Amino acid sequence: MKAAGTQAETAPRTTARAQPGFLGGAVAIAAKDLRSELRTKEALNASLAFSVVILLLFSFAFDPTAEETRALAGGLLWLVFAFAGALILNRSFARELPNDCLDALIAAPISAPALYLGKAVANWLLLMAVELVSLVVFGIFYNAPWTRRFWPLVGVIALGTWALTVVGTLFSALTVNLRLRELMLPLLVYPVLIPALLAAVQLSGPLALGEPLASDMMVWLRLLAGVDLIFTALALTLAETALVG
Amino acid sequence: MNALELDQVWKFYGDFPALRQISFELPEGVCLALLGRNGAGKTTLLRILSGLMRPGRGSVRVLGADPRDTMARARIGVLGHGLALYDELSALENLTLFARLYALKDPRGAAGQWLERVGLAASASSLVREFSRGMRQRLAVARAFLHEPELLLLDEPFTALDDRAVTTLQDLLRDAVRQGRTVVLSTHQLREALELATHVALLVRGRLAYYGTRTNEMLEDPAWLYRRYGEAA
Numbered sequence: 427m428k429a430a431g432t433q434a435e436t437a438p439r440t441t442a443r444a445q446p447g448f449l450g451g452a453v454a455i456a457a458k459d460l461r462s463e464l465r466t467k468e469a470l471n472a473s474l475a476f477s478v479v480i481l482l483l484f485s486f487a488f489d490p491t492a493e494e495t496r497a498l499a500g501g502l503l504w505l506v507f508a509f510a511g512a513l514i515l516n517r518s519f520a521r522e523l524p525n526d527c528l529d530a531l532i533a534a535p536i537s538a539p540a541l542y543l544g545k546a547v548a549n550w551l552l553l554m555a556v557e558l559v560s561l562v563v564f565g566i567f568y569n570a571p572w573t574r575r576f577w578p579l580v581g582v583i584a585l586g587t588w589a590l591t592v593v594g595t596l597f598s599a600l601t602v603n604l605r606l607r608e609l610m611l612p613l614l615v616y617p618v619l620i621p622a623l624l625a626a627v628q629l630s631g632p633l634a635l636g637e638p639l640a641s642d643m644m645v646w647l648r649l650l651a652g653v654d655l656i657f658t659a660l661a662l663t664l665a666e667t668a669l670v671g
Numbered sequence: 672m673n674a675l676e677l678d679q680v681w682k683f684y685g686d687f688p689a690l691r692q693i694s695f696e697l698p699e700g701v702c703l704a705l706l707g708r709n710g711a712g713k714t715t716l717l718r719i720l721s722g723l724m725r726p727g728r729g730s731v732r733v734l735g736a737d738p739r740d741t742m743a744r745a746r747i748g749v750l751g752h753g754l755a756l757y758d759e760l761s762a763l764e765n766l767t768l769f770a771r772l773y774a775l776k777d778p779r780g781a782a783g784q785w786l787e788r789v790g791l792a793a794s795a796s797s798l799v800r801e802f803s804r805g806m807r808q809r810l811a812v813a814r815a816f817l818h819e820p821e822l823l824l825l826d827e828p829f830t831a832l833d834d835r836a837v838t839t840l841q842d843l844l845r846d847a848v849r850q851g852r853t854v855v856l857s858t859h860q861l862r863e864a865l866e867l868a869t870h871v872a873l874l875v876r877g878r879l880a881y882y883g884t885r886t887n888e889m890l891e892d893p894a895w896l897y898r899r900y901g902e903a904a
């Protein structure tokens with residue numbers, strides 16, 4: 427339909443606009459998420475409390491000095507990290523729902539992958555902070571000399587946590603409008619994460635007890651790094667579809 | 672160039688067609704009042720124009736580009752039903768965030784200028800959750816205008832505004848049209864909308880029932896359009 431007599435008297439403005447940068451946008455989103463979370467501490471407190479309580483309960487339920495329990499160290503740590511992560515990841519896009527903030531972000535000239543990456547980085551940093559506190563609690567209650575292999579252990583946890591956040595953030599975007607998103611997110615994320623969790627458990631076990639990694643463990647490290655790369659590439663590719671449809 | 676070009680646009684929610692075969696072209700530098708009863712499809716149309724959703728069928732061009740084009744979005748300002756403000760951030764932090772996302776050269780400076788312009792400079796460092804409804808609305812208006820968009824898409828912008836915010840918004844919209852920007856606003860407040868509008872579109876159950884320039888007849892009797900082209904017609 428064309429309207430009659432429509433030409434405006436004033437000439438249209440043509441403003442030269444700066445191209446919004448990918449990294450600049452991602453950093454702005456990550457900084458905003460971290461600032462919001464550090465002010466409200468909604469997800470951080472819940473996640474931290476959950477981690478500490480689970481580690482304490484397990485230490486009371488089993489003899490933490492027993493060899494069998496120590497053999498489960500890697501599994502126990504990643505069980506705690508995975509569930510604590512779900513609490514943080516659930517809030518990632520849910521915090522955009524009040525006041526329709528997500529609409530404003532999607533309408534802004536930041537690419538969907540940059541928006542997604544900013545959120546994933548913020549989640550990763552928050553979860554890493556929770557995990558480092560959990561490691562201290564683990565060291566105390568399980569008498570584990572995890573600081574002996576501090577940097578290799580932190581490296582493995584960083585890689586495993588990136589796999590968790592990269593997948594979790596994508597599913598957080600997909601499930602944000604679901605009524606049962608708190609339930610749906612773990613149900614969707616954990617099956618996808620099985621290879622990454624397996625590798626992280628295998629690698630974290632000996633390191634958390636202060637032991638070096640055997641040479642045959644390198645295959646797990648390569649698997650973890652590979653999973654990180656593949657999931658990151660997939661998530662960045664699917665971000666636009668997840669956010670806009 | 673046209674600010675908007677819609678060709679045979681349909682949008683379905685499940686089987687329900689929220690928009691049916693919408694086609695029109697809107698020239699740059701005009702103000703379009705998008706009218707219609709609740710459920711007529713105004714918000715859906717504005718969401719498609721903002722790049723928040725894609726049409727089911729048909730094509731949409733905004734400022735000559737796809738609405739999801741990054742550079743097109745940099746030229747659009749959106750003010751939706753929600754105010755799109757973060758309660759846990761201060762007014763200055765809210766505007767600075769969006770100034771960064773819109774790649775403004777001096778984000779804090781631009782944010783500060785707009786806070787001044789909407790009368791919130793004294794509350795710049797206060798958290799938005801401490802703001803009254805009227806202050807939030809003025810801040811949301813500043814957010815939408817912050818990057819001096821060439822096209823403004825406003826969904827029910829006058830709803831629940833206090834007097835001061837209505838005046839601020841009306842002044843800003845008049846200035847915007849005077850400067851050659853394009854404004855599209857959906858509203859139930861016919862009088863305010865028709866005073867600003869140069870063009871009018873009426874949606875009835877997802878169809879474009881009327882599209883054309885605003886006439887003096889409409890100004891004198893704002894309900895005339897509904898009587899003539901609305902569901903009862």
